[in-house]
Amino acid sequence: MKSRFFLSFLSAYLLTCSTLGAQILPETTSDFLNVYKITGHVAAYQACTQAGAKVINFTADTSFATVWVPSNYAAQIVKRVMVAIHGTKGSAYAAMNDEFVNAIANNYAIIGIQWWQQGSTPMADGTYFNEDKIYRLIDTTLKHMKAKYGADLSRVGYSGFSRGSAASFLVMFYDRYYKTNYFALSVSASGGIPTPPNPPKPPLGEVLQKRFGATPFLGTSFFYYCGQKDEEWGANMCEQISYADSLIKLNGGQTVRRISDPNGLHGGYRTSLGYQASAAQWFLDLTSTPTQPILRLPADKATNMPLATSLQWSTNATAALYDVQVSANSGFTTTFLRDSLISANLTSKQISGLAQGTTYYWRVRAKNNTGAGAWSEVRSFTTQGMTGVRKDESGGMRDEMLAVSPNPASGFIRVSGFVKEPSLLTISVVNLLGQEIMRLPAEWTGMGKFSREISVANLPQGAYLLSVKMSEQVVTSMFSVVQ
Secondary structure, three states: OHHHHHHHHHHHHHHHHHHHHOOOOOOEOOOOOOHHHOOOOHHHHHHHHHOOOEEEEEHHHOEEEEEEOOOOHHHOOOOOEEEEEOOOOOOHHHHHHHHHHHHHHHOOEEEEEOOEEOOOOOOOOOEEOOHHHHHHHHHHHHHHHHHHHOOOOOOEEEEEEOHHHHOHHHHHHHHHHOOOOOEEEEEEEOOOOOOOOOOOOOOHHHHHOOEOEOOOOOOOEEEEEEEOOOOOOOOOHHHHHHHHHHHHHHOOOEEEEEEEEOOOOOOHHHHOHHHHHHHHHHHHHHOOOOOOOOEEEOOOOEEEEOOOEEEEEOOOOOOOEEEEEEEOOOOOOOOOEEEEEEEOOOOEEEEOOOOOOOEEEEEEEEEEOOEEOOOOOOEEEEEOOOOOOEEOOOOOEEOOOEEEEOOOEOOEEEEEEEEOOOEEEEEEEEOOOOOEEEEOOOEEEOOEEEEEEEEOOOOOOEEEEEEEEEOOEEEEEEEEEOO
């Protein structure tokens, strides 16, 4: 209850401050906390200021942000921004410094957020801000970047290291919960979610228990890194990253890549230009106009499809979500099914309740923070009809072109049918998720009857789709396996 009240309060606060946060804020060359003078931060500060970075002081919040834009930023059509959060006692200068190589190579701006206060002595750990305060500082700084530099706030990434990576999960949740939808990607390096029996800190635990909806991370994308020789904190960080990966997927988010570096130390991501380049490419992909998905199953103009079937398409690197539309007419003027909130972790949609002997048309498009891309090609399929189907003598279902028996089966099935002309015959078995799990070698067959035997002894009990392709025609039939 306390977490729900707090989130409602913070939501109202962000809305109240949105106008103020949108104004251009004063920029200077040093922070009022004098972090730039602290031993260990001087070099990072000097590198940032020499590159032209500026400082925005948030005196009321005992914090500051660093901002940097490429020299040609004003002339760019697409103005991306990366928000960088460092780890333990890592300053906004250090966070920004980490991003310079990729930012210069790819022409995006950088924001560094100071999210800890120096302790009473140089050796003290200090005080770290909660993710709600981090998010509020990010929100204010991003609005400054839009007001002053024209930054596109639908093309923003988050790069977190260590503690900054551990903070990424709640930051991404807040981003979707408040519907600001800034972040197209989180690069989460060397900081995960504690594995059981250690509970995630509130309110992340409540979020993962779905108290804020069934898919609180829907539309989010994560790029993970961990080193198997991570020497810090006495925890196996690859286990925590793996755990975070599984939890985020269960809650609607997608993983674009997870690196488990066999030789990686705690800072392994920052010592590999290859890993950084991969993350940067994902950031560019997910902040570009989505490309058209490629449809896979069912094949175009497939016939004799079951009344409950699966639509499947290929993974799309520009997608954070998929939008699927099914209609009984090719112009899609009426809709049998529309699901525009399919996680990019999924590349299939199970549909049921189809009418017998009916032709359906379907298409898919990808969506991300920038909007929706173009629809894929349109495919059609026709469902099983009532006519021409009868039981054969062995108990299998058959029509004029295809018979499967016995049905249900336990050890093997016999597939038989009639080919009207010499054809290259391809027989495959597909599960109800649309995944091809077995395919016989293709072979030529002459006109007339054909018969093939297929072992199903190793298939789990359940329903399957048998697909037979003869030249350009695809015929399908359902069968069941029992054990």
